[in-house]
Amino acid sequence: xxxxxxxxxxxxxxxxxxxxxxxxxxxxxxxxPSTGEIIIFDAGTGIRKLGQRLAxxxxxxxxxxxxxxxxxxxxxxxxxxxxxxxLHQPQNRIRIYSSAHGDAHLRRIFExxxxxPYFPIGFSDFKSTVEFVNLKENAEFxxxxxxxxxxxxxxxxxxxAYRCDGPLGSVMYASDTAPFCDMLLGDEFIPxxxxxxxxxxxxxxxxxxxxxxxVALATGVDLLVYDTxxxxxxxxxxxxxxxxxxEHATEIALKAGAKGLCLFHHAPNHDDDDMxxxxxxxxxxxxxxxxITAAREGELVDTKxxxxxxxxxxx
Amino acid sequence: xxxxxxxxxxxxxxxxPDTNRFGGNTPCVTIxxxxGTLVVLDAGTGITVLGRELMxxxxxxxxxxxxxxLSHSHWDHIQGFPFFAPVYVPGNSLTIYGLGAASSRxxxxxxxxxxxxxxxxxxxxxxxxxxxxxxxxxxxxxxxDDLQVSxxxxxxxxxxxxxxxxxxxxTSVVYAPDVGYPNGQVLDRAVAFFDKADLLIHDTxxxxxxxxxxxxxxxxxxxxxxxxxxxxxxxxxxxxxxDQDYDDATVADLLIRLRRRLDELGGQSITLVExxxxxxxxx
Ligand SMILES: [Zn+2]
Ligand SMILES: [Zn+2]
Ligand SMILES: [Zn+2]
Numbered sequence: 001x002x003x004x005x006x007x008x009x010x011x012x013x014x015x016x017x018x019x020x021x022x023x024x025x026x027x028x029x030x031x032x033p034s035t036g037e038i039i040i041f042d043a044g045t046g047i048r049k050l051g052q053r054l055a056x057x058x059x060x061x062x063x064x065x066x067x068x069x070x071x072x073x074x075x076x077x078x079x080x081x082x083x084x085x086x087l088h089q090p091q092n093r094i095r096i097y098s099s100a101h102g103d104a105h106l107r108r109i110f111e112x113x114x115x116x117p118y119f120p121i122g123f124s125d126f127k128s129t130v131e132f133v134n135l136k137e138n139a140e141f142x143x144x145x146x147x148x149x150x151x152x153x154x155x156x157x158x159x160x161a162y163r164c165d166g167p168l169g170s171v172m173y174a175s176d177t178a179p180f181c182d183m184l185l186g187d188e189f190i191p192x193x194x195x196x197x198x199x200x201x202x203x204x205x206x207x208x209x210x211x212x213x214x215v216a217l218a219t220g221v222d223l224l225v226y227d228t229x230x231x232x233x234x235x236x237x238x239x240x241x242x243x244x245x246x247e248h249a250t251e252i253a254l255k256a257g258a259k260g261l262c263l264f265h266h267a268p269n270h271d272d273d274d275m276x277x278x279x280x281x282x283x284x285x286x287x288x289x290x291x292i293t294a295a296r297e298g299e300l301v302d303t304k305x306x307x308x309x310x311x312x313x314x315x
Numbered sequence: 316x317x318x319x320x321x322x323x324x325x326x327x328x329x330x331x332p333d334t335n336r337f338g339g340n341t342p343c344v345t346i347x348x349x350x351g352t353l354v355v356l357d358a359g360t361g362i363t364v365l366g367r368e369l370m371x372x373x374x375x376x377x378x379x380x381x382x383x384x385l386s387h388s389h390w391d392h393i394q395g396f397p398f399f400a401p402v403y404v405p406g407n408s409l410t411i412y413g414l415g416a417a418s419s420r421x422x423x424x425x426x427x428x429x430x431x432x433x434x435x436x437x438x439x440x441x442x443x444x445x446x447x448x449x450x451x452x453x454x455x456x457x458x459x460d461d462l463q464v465s466x467x468x469x470x471x472x473x474x475x476x477x478x479x480x481x482x483x484x485x486t487s488v489v490y491a492p493d494v495g496y497p498n499g500q501v502l503d504r505a506v507a508f509f510d511k512a513d514l515l516i517h518d519t520x521x522x523x524x525x526x527x528x529x530x531x532x533x534x535x536x537x538x539x540x541x542x543x544x545x546x547x548x549x550x551x552x553x554x555x556x557x558d559q560d561y562d563d564a565t566v567a568d569l570l571i572r573l574r575r576r577l578d579e580l581g582g583q584s585i586t587l588v589e590x591x592x593x594x595x596x597x598x
Contacts, residue, residue: 009330011398012328012360012363012394012395012398013328013330013339013340013360014330014363015324015328015329015330015331015334015338015339015340015360015592016330016335016338016339016340016364016592017332017335019330020331020332020335023330023331024328024330024331024339025328025330025331045327045328045329045330048327048559073432073433074433074434074435075394075397075428075433075434078433079327079390079394080327083326083327083559101431101432104432109432112427112430112432112433113433116416116418116473116474117387117388117389117416117418117419117424117474118388118389118390118393118424118427118428119389119390120389120472120473120474120532120533156431156435156437157431157432157435187431189431189435189436189437189438189441191441241435242435268363268398269367297330297331
């Protein structure tokens with residue numbers, strides 16, 4: 001199994017020379033199982049170029065199904081969707097998997113991302129067939145020969161982690177999430193980092209359950225792609241923003257016996273040189289038991305080895 | 316008066332090595348008046364770069380004041396706002412002018428972007444800065460300190476945009492992104508609004524070839540911008556809002572053709588400003 005990173009950035013896209021090496025597009029990862037299914041994690045701005053490639057290639061076939069698995073609906077994970085060319089081809093079936101918040105209606109939320117007064121065209125203008133699958137917590141389902149399981153994440157308004165197992169390997173996508181120690185994020189806006197007051201027992205319980213479920217899902221996975229938006233210092237200043245540092249990701253990966261950890265959702269203020277330093281430092285956290293890399297836009301990574309193949313996508 | 320380009324790309328940010336020269340951020344331009352008044356035109360992702368720079372001055376201390384003029388509320392013109400660092404600093408004051416929609420007030424439109432499904436900030440009210448929103452329509456006039464601002468409503472596909480004309484002493488700048496003329500014919504009333512501007516920043520989303528077949532989308536071609544500039548006898552014309560799929564080589568080529576087109580139309584005296592991120596001009 002392989003994955004190609006089309007967007008690795010968190011919060012908002014960061015064009016410019018200082019992000020040329022790691023990439024400036026927001027979250028989008030393509031899963032390439034050996035069995036041919038088209039599976040995509042999130043639709044940040046990176047999905048635009050993936051869409052162009054699919055539209056000219058596999059989606060140009062008489063019928064084609066694309067499954068997009070959404071971690072959540074924050075802008076950096078949905079803003080590229082209307083620019084995804086296969087949406088505009090009548091022969092395609094686009095299946096949107098996501099977990100609607102509370103009793104919200106999934107299609108209706110997505111429709112708000114492409115509608116006036118924010119966008120010139122809407123879902124009714126998309127020529128493909130668009131289907132919505134509203135996932136429950138800890139859902140389990142198949143996409144062709146790929147088995148998919150989910151687990152909830154600690155993020156404002158909630159997010160979902162996905163694990164895909166195919167005949168030739170496995171990958172798990174855990175973006176966006178805060179760690180499970182300091183703070184339980186829910187529906188409320190938290191204006192400032194919390195004070196020294198402790199979590200309630202109930203919060204602690206829920207965080208422990210969430211972490212246990214995530215570790216169970218990551219058990220033995222070949223490649224764990226994980227939100228490491230912050231460095232540890234940045235995290236301490238912003239524990240209420242719903243993102244982790246490499247230290248938190250490593251803890252989960254080691255607990256789960258993951259074979260590889262891939263840092264993801266790079267903060268917009270981390271330029272290429274910062275990223276080099278962050279990965280260098282993070283590597284030491286693996287204690288020789290864990291391969292640690294950082295996602296780079298355009299790279300095709302073999303989940304078994306964690307290495308990029310030579311086939312770097314032209315950007 | 317100084318004009319600086321922070322984002323010149325249309326529709327969606329286009330990061331990557333092949334947009335380094337002109338830039339991949341969505342629209343944001345600033346006008347700085349002679350006495351330091353700051354007017355920001357649109358809040359695409361370019362405004363995030365501006366925000367980082369402003370934080371080293373009064374905005375970092377909660378003593379900043381700026382006016383933001385929004386041409387319209389399509390994503391690429393407002394998507395940078397939640398990431399404009401000065402909005403998080405209490406004490407800063409931002410006054411926003413823009414177009415409402417038939418269905419909703421401008422303030423509700425901006426609030427909609429912060430909806431908790433889509434943004435962890437959840438509401439404009441959670442931003443630290445004081446934000447005041449004013450709606451404008453065709454022919455609105457107002458002043459921002461020494462700067463005089465006037466507006467015109469122009470067609471943009473099935474909706475419209477507000478173009479702004481900003482004047483200080485004898486200098487005038489017109490900002491007209493995302494204009495799409497019916498049948499591709501530059502409107503007389505647009506020409507009158509652009510009249511003799513020192514700098515006309517005009518939509519140039521498409522090459523003439525790509526414009527064919529995309530005419531209904533509500534943008535201009537490079538050639539149409541040249542026609543508007545020549546007819547309005549402006550002093551300089553700036554290209555703007557490049558299509559997301561045009562790499563640097565393509566844009567550079569389109570700019571050579573734009574210069575040629577201006578000359579053909581009798582606009583030899585018009586200076587061509589090749590909009591790119593980071594460029595500052597004094598009109
Ligand atoms: Zn995110
Ligand atoms: Zn998020
Ligand atoms: Zn636009």
